[in-house]
Amino acid sequence: MKTDDAGPLRSGPLRPRERIIKTARELFRRHGMRGVGVDAIAEQAGTNKMTLYRHFGSKDDLIIACLRDVAAENEQIWTDLETANPGDPLAQVHAWLRVGAECAVGDDRGCDMANAAIELAEHDHPARHVIEEFKKAHRNRLAQLCRDAGIAKADLLADSLWLLLEGARVSNQSVGAAGPSAHFIAIGEAMIAAFAQETPAKPKARARAAVVA
Amino acid sequence: MKTDDAGPLRSGPLRPRERIIKTARELFRRHGMRGVGVDAIAEQAGTNKMTLYRHFGSKDDLIIACLRDVAAENEQIWTDLETANPGDPLAQVHAWLRVGAECAVGDDRGCDMANAAIELAEHDHPARHVIEEFKKAHRNRLAQLCRDAGIAKADLLADSLWLLLEGARVSNQSVGAAGPSAHFIAIGEAMIAAFAQETPAKPKARARAAVVA
């Protein structure tokens, strides 16, 4: 009851390495990567700085490990999207929108990856590769989904939805979740409707793409 | 030729206060607010730390002054929008899109305000008021423009374009300007077309709103 309280995660079922990553992600998220020191991370993780430095050679290495952890966690979202709507790419696009809304509305600290890209301004920071690859992969997966769904301007729709999500998550940090990002789903559905048909002049849309209310 | 070279701005026509703000904005932009010290700012501005602290009581004060400077600079954009298309709100909306594209494509460090909101993670940071007011004002002005243009779902369009711009500017910092933000104008025009008409089912759009190619 003295050291193993609910706050910091002391020696639980997780090994120090996992606890450090988990704690670092939370503290980075709350205070920014440059706003928290390795000492605070180690202490909050129920360990000490030496152990931290034995697992991660430097703070940058820890940052990279955290970002990789974020990326691994996001893999689950895509598999969930597939298993929830097997063989139905269009439904998966709509489901993606709903998942994105949860990310955009239920959280006021945005995307860890995007935040890291802003905070680690140096162009040659080693973490930038991780960020770029992650973001590109996310966008490309979304584009593939749109193509599989038979959407006319699939890549343009993917870019639109992608920018919408990026914008919503960063917007939350300036004007809050009650701002424009509150209409995330409505806007996304409108985008899907707009890009699903061949051209705005020709209303000869495919039947399977006219699901939007 | 020894001290007044092209690099740092030494005693030019600007007073120390202006030079400090100008220099701080540039350095903040390049390295992040937490990534540059007041000493470096003062030196690069051709002055010293004491003068800096005589004008700005603290680094936070300097940050706020910089953000106010950004806000003041952006005022010009709106007046330019009005003078370039006097009495034509719809044209101003399209012009806004083009100006936004320049912001989004011609720059890889995003919006100073949004970046500050991310970097200054503390919810009670004094600069947050400036950021929030600025962003809300920008969005509201855009919404007023859309309403004046007679666009059906004016507020929804404003939110869409707003999120699109926010997304494009933050996206540049992870995947670069050649990524999704390259299609900023195309997406924006599609959104204008989509929200200009009353409902997607009723193609009875107003004539003045059907300017999009």
Added chain:
DNA sequence: ACTGGCTGTTACCGGTCTGTAACATTGCGC
């Protein structure tokens, strides 16, 4: 020429940060 305000210079304080060294301790596999 004088004066008063603005600016420059130097030195310093206390704190915090990343990263390391040396040593003590725990705990698990055998």
Added chain:
DNA sequence: GCGCAATGTTACAGACCGGTAACAGCCAGT
């Protein structure tokens, strides 16, 4: 029970940071 690897503890180095004090010079307005 032993040994070895992982972990904890303490102390420290070196750098940087925000912020202040005391004093020296400059320059415009009168």
